[in-house]
Amino acid sequence: MANTETCLKEALASIEGATGVALVDYTSGMALGTMGGSKSFDLNVAAAGNTDVIRAKMRTMEHLGLKGQIEDILITLSDQYHLIRLISGRGGNGLFLYLVLDAKRANLAMARHQLKRIEEDLEV
Amino acid sequence: MTVVDTPPPRLPVRGKPAATDGSWGGVSPMLTRLAAEHATGVLVRERGTLYLAEGRVAHAESPLTPGLDLLLTAHGTLEAEVWRDAVARADDRHGAAHLLLDGGHLTEGALELCHLGALYDAAYFALAPSSTPGRFRYGIAHRLGPVLPVPVADLERETLRRRELLRRIWPDARPDSAPLVRTYATAAPKLTPRQHTLLERIDGVRTAPDLARELGRQAFHTLVDVRRLAAAGLVAPRDAPGPADGGPTPTLTEQLAYTTDPHITLLKRLRDALEAL
Numbered sequence: 001m002a003n004t005e006t007c008l009k010e011a012l013a014s015i016e017g018a019t020g021v022a023l024v025d026y027t028s029g030m031a032l033g034t035m036g037g038s039k040s041f042d043l044n045v046a047a048a049g050n051t052d053v054i055r056a057k058m059r060t061m062e063h064l065g066l067k068g069q070i071e072d073i074l075i076t077l078s079d080q081y082h083l084i085r086l087i088s089g090r091g092g093n094g095l096f097l098y099l100v101l102d103a104k105r106a107n108l109a110m111a112r113h114q115l116k117r118i119e120e121d122l123e124v
Numbered sequence: 125m126t127v128v129d130t131p132p133p134r135l136p137v138r139g140k141p142a143a144t145d146g147s148w149g150g151v152s153p154m155l156t157r158l159a160a161e162h163a164t165g166v167l168v169r170e171r172g173t174l175y176l177a178e179g180r181v182a183h184a185e186s187p188l189t190p191g192l193d194l195l196l197t198a199h200g201t202l203e204a205e206v207w208r209d210a211v212a213r214a215d216d217r218h219g220a221a222h223l224l225l226d227g228g229h230l231t232e233g234a235l236e237l238c239h240l241g242a243l244y245d246a247a248y249f250a251l252a253p254s255s256t257p258g259r260f261r262y263g264i265a266h267r268l269g270p271v272l273p274v275p276v277a278d279l280e281r282e283t284l285r286r287r288e289l290l291r292r293i294w295p296d297a298r299p300d301s302a303p304l305v306r307t308y309a310t311a312a313p314k315l316t317p318r319q320h321t322l323l324e325r326i327d328g329v330r331t332a333p334d335l336a337r338e339l340g341r342q343a344f345h346t347l348v349d350v351r352r353l354a355a356a357g358l359v360a361p362r363d364a365p366g367p368a369d370g371g372p373t374p375t376l377t378e379q380l381a382y383t384t385d386p387h388i389t390l391l392k393r394l395r396d397a398l399e400a401l
Contacts, residue, residue: 004237023237027345028286028289028345029289030286
């Protein structure tokens with residue numbers, strides 16, 4: 001059992017290459033908590049924008065008639081990885097964890113695994 | 125043949141009161157001032173109440189949004205009995221939140237996130253433009269006790285972002301507060317399960333805040349869904365009173381206002397969207 005801040009701190013400290021992490025409310029696009037980021041990388045803006053990414057993917061899956069649930073989404077940039085992990089909150093609304101990784105330092109398989117563990121710790 | 129070379133008269137253009145409102149940064153000068161002086165107390169505004177603790181917003185409540193208690197109990201996270209008991213036992217030293225966590229009824233993460241959700245939700249309505257000035261009473265604290273107080277600047281920024289988000293989805297704000305009716309679109313998009321549940325409950329009587337309370341969902345989230353449904357042509361505000369039984373026969377204009385003909389509803393939606401630009 002941990003609070004939001006501890007979980008986000010742990011994500012940033014324990015995941016190799018992590019430079020920013022946010023816990024985002026999916027419907028409103030609001031970041032409920034952020035850690036890391038920088039002046040040139042506003043996690044609040046990234047949070048709001050990435051809800052549209054998830055929405056687009058969900059819509060496509062519905063059009064295709066796919067029944068599976070999205071576990072995570074990976075976006076690969078030339079120098080960064082962005083990892084989005086969907087969570088269903090107890091308050092009945094969807095949330096997601098958004099993780100920014102430095103591509104040179106990150107171990108993608110490990111990061112996915114650790115993000116999943118952090119989700120379990122969060123117990124939202 | 126006569127050649128007319130005078131240009132046609134300019135088309136009438138509506139004033140944009142919303143634009144002037146948006147250019148002004150803050151949402152409540154009084155709240156900004158209270159934050160600057162690190163005030164503690166309660167700010168009562170027309171559509172909601174903000175509890176301040178040392179200049180930060182500790183809680184928010186609005187009659188238009190489901191409270192934290194409803195959000196926690198509606199989905200089985202917490203028993204209603206446990207909540208009532210904690211609120212009854214709360215005193216100045218131990219807020220209800222503290223008692224719930226100590227009793228092991230709730231994890232800290234779940235409480236924080238649910239509380240933040242409810243706070244921003246109620247604040248969105250509390251900070252809506254109002255016709256009467258707000259009142260502030262110093263020194264009053266909420267029975268819940270501190271959870272995660274939010275800086276006023278963050279709250280104002282998020283409230284403005286939310287207004288803009290709704291405007292981008294569908295610029296007409298009437299579905300936010302009017303009773304809703306279902307309309308029938310020719311090429312409706314696929315709906316999410318959440319939107320389906322919402323759509324099924326629309327009956328021409330209940331408003332978006334009523335539906336939010338009934339479903340135990342945040343009111344702003346319900347507005348997002350309602351505006352998306354309005355943009356898809358599946359929902360419309362019932363803004364004019366319906367013809368009463370035995371009353372005079374509705375005029376053509378009144379009949380048109382209730383038409384479900386897809387061509388006419390499409391034209392009306394286009395007109396509304398153009399007018400709202």
